[in-house]
Amino acid sequence: MNRTARLPSTLAALLALALATAAAAKPVSVKGSDTMVILGQRWAEAYMNTTPGQVVMVTGGGSGTGIAALINGTTDICQASRAMRPDEKLKLRDRYQTMGVETPVARDGVTIYVHGSNPVPSLTIAQVRDIYMGRVTNWKQVGGRDATILLYGRENSSGTYGFFKEMVLANRDFADRLQALPGTSAVVNAVSKDPNGIGYGGAAYAKGVKEVPLKKDDGGAPVLPSLASVSDGSYPLSRYLFFYTRQKPAGDVKKFVDWVLTPEGQKIVGAVGYYPLK
């Protein structure tokens, strides 16, 4: 083989190598649920430590925001703390001929928070519904002090909002008096300062507030969210946290999703305050 013939093949090899590295370095973008944003960031951090050269970018905004981003094509993975709605799946189908691929990545118990001084021992799901629909407006009606209940919740871009609306309110409307705050930590903060407040959000955030044990119905036993009660579903507001992708995960995205499901990835779930899948 002569020199001149070798040159192009060397160049081609170099080019192929450059393309391969460029492909390996393509960042994976993850967007969605504010509930999951800390979890996602810890995952990304640990994953980037074990996989040099791979960048995973995690941002929040709410599950709805993430799903909209998935539909608009601006994220690889959407984190969602609620299942995708049919109308969202239809939008996805219209644009990509796919209904989206759902991967459960963790479990969570949506917790009801009240102020530390609130004497209410437990609530049934029906009572929580009545409180959030504005049919019960005084703590006295559910075994507490004689004081007006102040409702705190999330903005309607939040997956926790959607989950709560579906599971607790059976898709009816929240009371207008509900104060919608940006982020679960804002809700926890508000409830911790408000003796008559009630709020809801991920179990991981319950710091400085009291968690109220929930009963499925009047006869049920009051249950607090815990690894056992969330895993076996005896806590009434257990839910999965999801990754959504447009197609079946492939390439770098698949590697990241697979890693999240390994024992190593699931260990982080517990460390952040949620519940691992197994």
Added chain:
Amino acid sequence: MRPLAPRTARHRRLQSLREGAVEGLLRMSALAAVVALLLIIVFLFREAWGVFATPETRAEAGLANLFGQPRWQPVSELPKYGLLPLFVGTAKIVLVAMLFATPLGVLAALFSSEFASPRFREVLKPAIEILAGIPSVVLGFFALMVLATWVQKATGAPFRLNALTAGIALGLGVLPTIFTVAEDALRAVPRSYREASLGLGATPWQTAWNVALPAASTGVAAGVLLGMARAIGETMIVLMASGNAPITSGSALDSARTFSATIAAELAEVVVGSPHYSVLFFLGAVLFTVTFAINVLAGLLTERLRRQLAGS
């Protein structure tokens, strides 16, 4: 000093060419801003027009829904896009902000222009203007954590986050605008006015209140209007401090939801082109029209003041 360049024909041609190039560049920079503004306006109104244009949107969010019923519950089996609670919330908070910021801003401007020693003014003016440089998210956070507790303690309000708290924080945000414009207007009043007043035996306070302030009144009003336009459009402070509950109530101690906070909180969630999306852009268009009208009015007032003072 550099000697003057010889004025050969070639040199002159080069120079005029360079001048032309510079002027063209400047003209393009100026036009870029105008073009960007026009594009944004076109975009805003085109997206808002969706409320009337698509049958799907008309069915879900028609005029009857926007104006005919009093609830804002956009994510619902039966979405409700009533603008009334948002209108009441916005009006309430802006009113509180203006009641708070107008007297403070105008009196501070009066003090700065009529009474403060030049040295003190050198400190006062930048200090108030630095307030304008505080990011609104910081003001909002301050209101959320600190101001809300004070206000609730002082008033016994049922809601910790309410229109009063948000209004005061918003007032702090627009105070510098009112102060700066009002102060400039007062300082533009010719010295001869004051000298005449003092010469006739009026006290400095009488001079300030009865002569300087009325002479500058159109400019002061312009400042108040500009502050109001900012208050209506300001988002972060109200999003954090008002509680965002869409209730229609006249009480400043109730929580309130504004146009701007609604757009900020909900626009990220909506699917592009959906009825909810169009309605949010409709809110944006209303907001833009109102602040634009107020800004134009403020501009007209400033112009009138300039002519008044120049003519005298």
